[in-house]
Amino acid sequence: MVVLSFQVVQFRPPPQHFPLHRPSKGNVIRCGIAEPSGVPAPLGQKTKYNDGFFAKAFMTLFARKMEKFAASAKVGTETKKKGWLDYDYESFVDVSKRVMEGRSRMQQQLVVREVLLSMLPPGAPAQFKKLFPPTKWAEEFNAALTVPFFQWLVGPSEVVEVEINGVKQQSGVHIKKCRYLENSGCVGMCVNMCKIPTQDFFTNEFGLPLTMIPNFEDMSCEMVYGQVPPPFEEDPVSKQPCYADICSIANPNSSVCPKLQA
Secondary structure, eight states: OOOOOOOOOOOOOTTTTTOBBBOOEEEEOOOOOOOSSSSSTTTBOOOOOOOOHHHHHHHHHHHHHTTSSSSSOTTTTTOSSSOOOOOOHHHHHHHHHHHHHHHHHHHHHHHHHHHHHHOTOOOHHHHHHHHHHHHHHHHHHHHHHHHHHSSSHHOOOOOOOOOETTTEEEEEEEEEEEEHHHHHHHHHHIIIIHHHHHHHIIIIIIIOOOEEEEEETTEEEEEEEEEOOGGGGGOOOGOOOOTTTTTTTOOTTSSOOGGTTT
């Protein structure tokens, strides 16, 4: 188990975020975790995973799509073109980092949007809006789908109860310890390559509001279907500093992650 050390960063969700009520631990999907406990490693340690065929297939699919936008690999690293199932999670994260190079915050988010759209058949967003208008049922259904289909990317998660406009519903997803954030150690990647483009894609392309609330203290995250995300400038993540001790591109002298400023 690889030990990580980093500064604890204070993060508190804004007042408009709704309370989350977690069900019993028995509902957590473990998603190939290789830890003896069957749950993510404690904070400060890197979780071991046993990725199966479908997980590696998703990693390969996304990495290959993103590779088109990525900067060239550094001199001395492996440059041989990877085949199907040759990608692992580390190489997927490496492609993500190279996509960030030389791009502004908005440009990074646009790349992710283009990659996501390239995964869908023509007209899919319009069909999604017809099938899943922003109703309680649609929000709960998508939360339930998130748990199995996002586990390769973010690790184990569970559906939780949230309150939307005074109505309690099962449209929240609690990610125990985000695998993407854990492996990248980068606040900018979390926000620009995952949180903002995913929120935007569901809210604007699919017409189903989604807010993602990362907790940079413990690397957990809450996804709330049915909650409209705040503007970036009003979101607490816009003021988040780097993980100075673990991020390879961190600027410890900056009060805010540089990748959130450009």
